Amino acid sequence: MIRVQREDFDLGQEYAAFADQDAGAGAIVAFVGRVRHMADPDQPKSDDNLIRSITLEHYPAMTQKELERIDREAQSRWPITSSLIIHRHGKLFPGDQIVLVLTASPHRDAAFEAAQFLMDWLKTKAPFWKEEETGAGTRWVAAKEKDDDAAKRWK
């Protein structure tokens, strides 16, 4: 299932509903991505590095379709019995939740790999763009080469 929304989500509630409707799956993996506090977490704190807010723009007509495609691809590659992707858009602040991925499978590795795959493909294919506001001003986040590399390992 796919949900694209402005509102926050509650992992506890989402997990409870997800786990209930797929009681036979022995392994469940959740991933939560949150707004960082620092534009570059590997650099020291400074006003230019501290994030004040981010704004997530997206392409609504495509987002839903693309996430469904990514989800179908995961289902075709791993024996997962359920999956859920929630992605937020709009203005968000450090520590806010951005994205939730849940996968369930009888097999632990399938649940882990499918969740990692969903995140990697989402990061490189789902039409979202982040604009970051720091002490240095507002800038569009550049795509990361390591995200491209991460996505490529699933060929």
Added chain:
Amino acid sequence: MIRVQREDFDLGQEYAAFADQDAGAGAIVAFVGRVRHMADPDQPKSDDNLIRSITLEHYPAMTQKELERIDREAQSRWPITSSLIIHRHGKLFPGDQIVLVLTASPHRDAAFEAAQFLMDWLKTKAPFWKEEETGAGTRWVAAKEKDDDAAKRWK
């Protein structure tokens, strides 16, 4: 942090506390392992394959120490900023939660890999033994070769 207990756990509560005390970590991965409904999920349903209950025996003096060792090993291999392992023991029923692993990191891959590593090592090193009750009687679950193989990939 390590917790070994008879009682159930609530992922929502655990995640909320975990995420709060490590607000700077952009990536959080959760794994929940549950009691399967079938002894062999790849075989058809039958009374002999349906699990009625399992009993998890453990070696209390060693369990805590071994889980701490595994946790330290994960911390030394990946840049994770927090981790939590909860493992239950005693009598459990199909669908019941057995184990929770939570990892947090500024880096998505580190959170995923550390969680997978923790589960792989826990499965092959933490002193727990499962006895399964099905229509065919009660038997000790045999260790799985694929769990050994999974643990070996982290050499």
Added chain:
Amino acid sequence: MKVLYFAWLRQKIGMSEESIDLPAHVSDVAGLLDWLSDRGPEFADALTHRQVIRVAVNQEHVTFDAPIKAGDEIALFPPVTGG
């Protein structure tokens, strides 16, 4: 044909969406980008670095050699950065 612009492409071009009449000689994405670039300095500026331009036709990622036709919804945007 509807053309949509996102993120810094939207900002540089100064609009999020427009309707254009596709000239008869433009038959693929590369041709559309060339034609758009000639429409004014804001287009030329936004579309200079083709390696950071991504394109979707009817909500599907495509490469620059993808054919386009009247009635398509074309979206131009930088590499995505969600998640």
Added chain:
Amino acid sequence: MKVLYFAWLRQKIGMSEESIDLPAHVSDVAGLLDWLSDRGPEFADALTHRQVIRVAVNQEHVTFDAPIKAGDEIALFPPVTGG
């Protein structure tokens, strides 16, 4: 020396824990397993298949060549199956 038995080893041997006086000639895990096997049919049966016996000395996994001494806590168990 305290010896602990878990899972089917506990069931086959018929107890979960005992105190033994380590004979002077026994200095490693393999020697202990040999000595225990001679103590009765339930021990012999439980300890026949060494490839499915795992051992911890003072709560740490060890191999059969690990040294042991009086005062150690030795645990014998099958390969673990938690998680």
